[in-house]
Amino acid sequence: MTIRTRLLPAAALFAAGIALGPAVARPPAVGQAAPPFTLTTIDGTKITSDHLRGQVVILNYWATWCAPCRQELPLLDAYYALQQRHGLRVFAAMTDDSLPLSKMKPLFAALHITPVRRMTGPYRDITGLPTNYVIDRAGRVRYARAGAFTLDDLNRVIVPLLNEPAPAPAAPAA
Template sequence: MRTRLWFAGAAVAAVICVGGLAFASVTVGSAAPALVVPELDGQTFDLSAQRGKVVIVNFWATWCPPCRKEMPALDAFYRRYHGNGLEMIGVSADRPHDRSDVIKVMQSLSYPAAMLDDAKVNDFGPPNELPVTFVVDSGGVLRAEFTPDQTPVTEKSLTDTVLPLLPQTSATHASLKPGTLQ
């Protein structure tokens, strides 16, 4: 009996360590982790297939007030720059039985979403805080991580971080002023 308990404990510890290592490998400046997840509309989002585009990956939940607060800025930014090589996925950390709540929230937003529990591959690991937003450049390199306590997602933080990565002229960058996303 003790042997079974020891093995069970060791197995749990191994899972926790692997999960921790997966999240620890998410480092700005390194290759973006793999992410393959079915979107709510049935299409598959594969981060590695987005090479050539800048991608925003936002982990959020319906019950998270800071998550909901930043969603309008994310949506406005996506609407404005989607045609310029920007892709985005909102990955909900809600439980599977809350899928209808996630769908309801996403109905007012234009960017695609998915459920974290549905991920086929998630080398980002489980988020240790919500919201957390990553910016991946067109070469597949992680360029930024936004969290409310470090660098919150705002119109300005998105503009400053993402616009230089998009294939636009420098005149377009210089002419954009905060408050002009919509």
Template sequence: MSRKTSHTLRYLLAALAITLASTSLYANDLAVGQPAPPITMTTLDGKHIDLKDLRGKVVIVTFWATWCDPCREELPLLSQYAQQHAKDGLVVLGFSLDTPDQLDQVRSVANNLSFPVGLLGDPHVPGYGRIWHLPVSFTIDREGRLVDNGWKDKEPEWTQEQLDKVITPLLSQQHETATNYSP
């Protein structure tokens, strides 16, 4: 094999390895209209909240960090909206990408939020992929189906307009099981 062919082959193999690695790093099982991947939060006070136990609620799973300026701007809006709509069946789960040595900063932010917060621990979240940009959120309807894939959002930060467009209509829909139930 010539030196040029060998160099080209090494280059192609390296490019393939990078492509495969990046594909697996960002891989996720998210499909709008399909069941959302399972996820469980351990809150800062040690409680466990499992997505499957929130069936019948509209759930926003959001990923953020104290060092993320757009996240710090988004969190108060999301907190206010969550508080206003808790009676309508809205639950927000806030997963912080901060490390345990930043727990004091996370607690400081979490103390001003109306929703539970937990440390993610590992940016590789089964089913959701590697959390590589922040903020990123995923919306799950009352039946446990993904209705908004944050990876596809052109503007990843929640705004009041986005909340009104994506979440508010879900809150007005009744739980299918409840409406189809007959004794």
């Protein structure tokens, strides 16, 4: 058996792998059930999507080098401070190419929103910064877009969701 004959099956498998591409989770689609996720905050606390059921959640991706992100973050923080009593939660996840967490501690200490170190789930496939996902009280994705929120955007998207009743808790299994 020649080297060429031995390598032919391996080359075919390699080519098939390239053609199919890696198995990548699709980003959440508006109107669909939000895929499960786990957030790890900067202090190491883990928060799952199940823990957030019944609340309106904003997942925000930002970077320290992103000018629109730096404008949006104080707006999200102030909005959260006003709306948290109505069931709003806001989580801000920095991209990997931002400043180190140690340099961000003074900012994080001043924020009302929860800074996130890591997030699992299909929410990291973003096309621009900032990117925001909004999940309603029932666990459906209601907003998924790159671009900074304005106050008008927040009021248009978030206020109706905060006015929706929380879903009834699931009955315990018998």
